[in-house]
Amino acid sequence: MAFRGITKLFVTQTRFSQLSTLSYKRLTDNDVEILSKIVEGSIITNTDDLETYNTDWMRRCNAKSKLVLKPNSTQKVSQILSYCNQERIAVVPQGGNTGLVGGGVPMDSNEIILSLSKMNKVIEFEPSLGVLTCEAGCVLENLDRYLEKFGHCVPLDLGAKGSCQIGGNVSTNAGGLRLLRYGSLRGNVLGIEAVLADGTIIDCMSSLRKDNTGYDIKQLFIGSEGTLGVITKIALLAPIKPAYKNVAMFSCHTYEDLLQALSLAKSRLGEIVSALEFIDYEAMLVVNQHLDLKCPISLAPFFFFIETSGSNQEHDRQKLDEYLEEVYGKALVTDGTVAEDSSKAAYIWGLRERQVEAGVRVGWIYKYDLSLPLNCLYELVQETRKRCKGLASYTVSYGHLGDSNLHLNVYNTHYTQELKDTIEPFVFEWTASRGGSISAEHGMGFDKAKYIYFSKQKESVEIMRQLKRRFDPNGILNPNKTVLLDDSKCIRPPPIGKYNH
The missing domain is CATH 3.30.43.10 (Uridine Diphospho-n-acetylenolpyruvylglucosamine Reductase, domain 2)
Structure with a gap:
């Protein structure tokens, strides 16, 4: 391999x-x-x-x-x-x-x-408050199954839910498919227990939704990727599980049609929409060729996925049908299907959620997780595809269209430095020039730490370093991740305007 x-x-x-x-x-x-x-x-x-x-x-x-x-x-x-x-x-x-x-x-x-895998106990669930308290090593899917017995769910859905742990999810401020409906973990985590580098236990556990007593210390640990402390317990909002879901998939001929269909979905489906996702033609090609997943509708440059969830099946389906009439009437979509059962819904979502799995089958993945304004989001894909022509097997894109989160993946049979140099730092420079973020939901880790100035100003980076030195003066926690203490190892973005053509 x-x-x-x-x-x-x-x-x-x-x-x-x-x-x-x-x-x-x-x-x-x-x-x-x-x-x-x-x-x-x-x-x-x-x-x-x-x-x-x-x-x-x-x-x-x-x-x-x-x-x-x-x-x-x-x-x-x-x-x-x-x-x-x-x-x-x-x-x-x-x-x-x-x-x-x-x-x-x-x-x-x-x-x-x-x-943290042995710290996997559910401590309690308070149905009246909808608050789950658990240890950090609980697997996300197991928590969802536990809450299902009470008619509730985790406000987070990831492709890796069968093995990822809630502590890691919180430490990276993971996003996923349900963010559009429930918001980010920063709003859903009510309490945290964490251990600092010197062994000090910080107890910020709470089931309160309102607490205005000074600084919100727990927020420092959310998204810090284990560089400030080790999260050991979490109190998490667990919303009521929707009784009914609808999953639909459409094909669109142009990116402009896709954006119009998205805009109508937000305005027409409003309170019941829970996910708005997309993949492009090359992404569909990869799952077809390497996972043998067939597209259930006619092929097109773009594919749009909608999930609705609510408590009134007749009401929700009526709203979806009215939306379908409108997008078909305006010729924004060329073909589509609505899942009639859970197995078909799972199959449709598999086309979107199994993209990385398909990429691994190709060989090597150069993976980028970005936030960009919707009007220029796909331009980056087109520019990257041109640059990588003849060097890469595929350049694919997919992501959370509802919150402007692009996953741009370049697949090749093997690693080459030439291809990496073709992509980086171009992708980060282009994103920075459009006011985007070089990490929408995956964190910085080791891969992106040196590029932090492409999304953060020097004053913000220095505050991060001060926090790191204060919480972990010996630098023992997850070294060389998220924010580098040695500024000389960071790369600066080029002058503004380099890619504004």
Whole structure:
């Protein structure tokens, strides 16, 4: 497979060459013995077993950490971090390891991995408040199944829901398909318990929706990717699960038609719309050729997905039918289908949600997660496709059209530096020139940390560094992720106007 051998080794060495100058202790047998006692033997040291934790989901990052610790309580996390801080041992917090920007894997063999997988208990659910309290290691899909018994759901839906953990979701401020309906995790997380680098336990747990007493400390941990503290418990809003859903898929000939169909969906479907997604023709081609998923409607340059959810089946279907009449009447869509049962709905969503899985089958993925104004969002795809012609197997796009989140993926059978240099930093420069964000929902991780100035001003970056130094003065938590302490390793965007043509 393309991930193995020389290619993987080359990429790993490239990453290591960019590490900061912070000094960390080399792990000793004595350290392993002391840490093993804290977790009562719940450790992994076998090389074969370690590979799962050392390698990210897309197999682009592969480190050689020699130790995984699996504590089962906040107190044990506290003891581990207290010792590691004292000894200056670098620690990488890890949830389900489904991240896509190298944020949950170590970059050096002396970094230890702190797995939260054993902290997977649901503490309580308060139906009257709709608040779920749980440990950080709970798998997202398991939480959804638990809440289903009460008629509620998690306000988050991801393709990796079967293995990702809620602590990792919160640490990366994950987005997903339900963001349009329920908003981001920043608004849905009511409380957090976290452990700082020195072992201090910060208890910001609350089930209150209103609390105006000073700074909202928990927000610092949401989206910080484990660089300020390790999230151990979460209090989460759990909305009532909609009784009825409709899933529809349409084909559109032009991007302008797609945007008009989107605008009408927002205005006509309003309170019942829960997802507005799209994929382009090349994305459809990839899932067809590499996952054998056939398109259920006629092929076109763009495909538009709509999900509605509500409590009145007749009302919701009537609104959807009226919308269908309008978009067909205005010739905005050329073909379409509405799922009549859950299996067809799942199949339709699979065309959208299994894009990365299909890309892995191709070989190597250069993956970009961006926010851009809708009027220029697809221009970037077209420009990237032109640049990569003859170098890449596919240049595909898909994403959350309802909130202007583009996933731009370039697939090739194997890694080449020429192709990477063709894409980066062009994609980030182009995005910055349009006032976009270089990370819409996946975080910065290791991949994008050096490009932070493409989305943040220097004053904001310096505040981030000050927070990092205050919360983690020895820099042991997830080194070289999100914000680099060594400013000289950051890349600056080009002068404004370079890509405004």
